[in-house]
Amino acid sequence: MNTISFPHSSRIYVAGHRGMVGSALVRALEAQGYKQLILRTRQELDLCDGGAVRSFFEREKPEIVLIAAARVGGIHANATYPAEFLHENLASAHNLIHESYCHDVRRLLFLGSSCIYPREAPQPMKEECLLTSPLESTNEAYAIAKIAGLKLCQFYRQQYGVLFHSAMPTNLYGPGDNYHSENSHVLPALLRRFHEAQEKNASSVTLWGTGRSRREFLHVDDLAEALVLLLHVENPPDWINVGSGTDVTIRELAELIAQVTGFEGSLEWDTTRPDGTPRKLMDSGKLMSLGWQPKFDLESGIRNAYANFLSSSKQGDLRVT
Helix, strand or coil, rough: EEECCCCCCCCCCECCCCCHHHHHHHHHHHCCCCCCCCCCCCCCCCCCCCCHHHHHHHHHCCCCEECCCCCCCCCCHHCCCCCHHHHHHHHHHHHHHHHHHHCHHHHHHHEECCCCCCCCCCEEHHHHHCCCCCCHHHHHHHHHHHHHHHHHHHHHHHEEEECEEEEEEEECCCCCCCCCCCCHHHHHHHHHHHHHHHHHHCCCCEEEECCCCCCEEEEEHHHHHHHHHCCEECCCCCCCCCCCCCCCEHHHHHHHHHHHHHCCCCCEECCCCCCCCEEECEECHHHHCCCCCCCCHHHHHHHHHHHHHHHHHHHCCCCCC
């Protein structure tokens, strides 16, 4: 693997630094000595406002851009707000990628999602299966926005020679996750639900679907280490998968979270609710061939996430928006 290095004085803009992925990236970059990080909250910079993004680039002159900003959510949120998921993610990706090109950014890394791959993609999913068959309908709007961002990076690189590339993470969890009661992803939603059920000494918890769908999960700190590694690869692929390489059924996930949280009641399944994609396991062989391996297995990662959940709850700064 041919690598390159950036001076620790490099001006690095992390878009979405308050989110789970962005905050993990900040931790990873600071741990490696990068101190010139450019950070803006949503209130300070509206990424959907092209003029505001242009003025920001003119003023701050970032050399490296990491796009971790996104509107995200689970099946319920995607089904309820598809227009917002498509518009906001498409607008922010377009503005950031185009202004990076216009302002001579040295390197840009765009974060996509495993949901960009077709619903019936062969498992495990390779990078080459993109756009080979229809998407999963329950997150189509989000996926289309992410595919557009990925393709923008690919075509700007192809046409103009800029080093813009993308990473496709699997389902993520860990410190900074969103524990909203309706709009969160499956793992944080289950963690919160089982925690509250355990506190109330509930006799059962009802969950969506059959529990047979399979999902892959990755701790966000493992993702951050992978992304920092990719920044130092001289000639990375246009996009690359970032996953743990293993998956579990939603039933197995629920049973593990029940164990971690101490919930001893029964699990009930509402089969009138959708399961979503039957299976989403990515082939992360390209990334692992570069020397990266996740440090957290699923149980130790969930225990780490639950400890952070308890700590954040106690301090009153648990993310529930």
